[in-house]
Amino acid sequence: MAAFPERRVSRTAEWARSLSAFSLVLLVTAGVGHRYGMVETPAFLFTLALAAGLALAGLALAAIGFSQLWRNGDRAGRASLAATLLSLLVLAPYAAAGWLYFTLPALTDISTDLEEPPHFTVAPRLRTPAMNVIEPVSPENAQLQTDHYPDLAGRRLDASPERVLAALAPVIAGRGWRVYGAMPTSSASRPEIFIEMQASSPILRLPSDAVVRLTSGEETVFVDMRMALRHGPHDLGGGARRIEAFMADLAAELERQSLEIIDIPPSDGSVNPVN
Secondary structure, rough: OOOOOOOOOOOHHHHHHHHHHHHHHHHHHHHHHHHHHOHHHHHHHHHHHHHHHHHHHHHHHHHHHHHHHHHHHOOHHHHHHHHHHHHHHHHHHHHHHHHHHHHOOOOEEEEEEOOOOOOOHHHHHHHHOOOOOOOOOHHHHHHHHHHHHHOOOEEOOOOOOHHHHHHHHHHHHHHEEEOOOOOOOOOOOOEEEEEEEEEEEOOOOOOEEEEEEEEEEOOOOOEEEEEEOOOOOOOOOOOHHHHHHHHHHHHHHHHHHOOOOOOOOOOOOOOOOOO
16 A cells, blocks of 8 residues: 655644734733733733734734645644634734724813813823823814714712712722722812822723812702823723713712612601501
8 A cells, every 4th residue: 555645734833823822821911910900001002012913923824824734735724723713812802992993083081071171180290201191172182072972971960069979989989990089078168079080991901090070059060070091092982981881870879879768767656566
């Protein structure tokens, strides 16, 4: 019987699988590290770019591996398929972010009041030269926000400032945001109250600075909010989404506190006996 030559193992396909697997490990490790404060944001953003580059390289090498399988019959199918699946898994969030990048306006500073936005006092002093500069909202950016987020607005709440502040505290704490200084508990006869905080994104904990403004009226409080991203030229719509969710949760928490059941004892303080 004629002996068939042993099929060659494609080193290109093996490299493709290794690069794609490493890109996934790098992405997950960097994401977990940044979420729990072990990786600084600039280093994390650099690692994101590196992981994407490795995944693309693995995908390209996998294509070469498939070509070697087709033309030469090399053993490259499984390794190339694994590399392709791993690279696509890594690149999926980048594709989603790319879609948001090109379909939403390149804004990093979002406000419910574009004429007189709530002002930051603490956040500008905490920002380094590598971070975005907090500036007045330009007419061009205001128009972009109005065009893409027309429903983003403040809320008028039928409650006293003290009740709104009591509702704000659990909403802020539930998000893991950090208030700069002490959380106020009363208005102290001030017409406006400003609360500044570090407002990180839910999953990756990308930092932004946020300020909430409470303006007292006749038995009502008007709530405005502003959020400014620290790093990057585009917030991918995250600022508007988080402000809308914050406003909705604040209204829900205020209603929940208003509907707490209060036990009222009988007027004579007694209970009729059952015969």
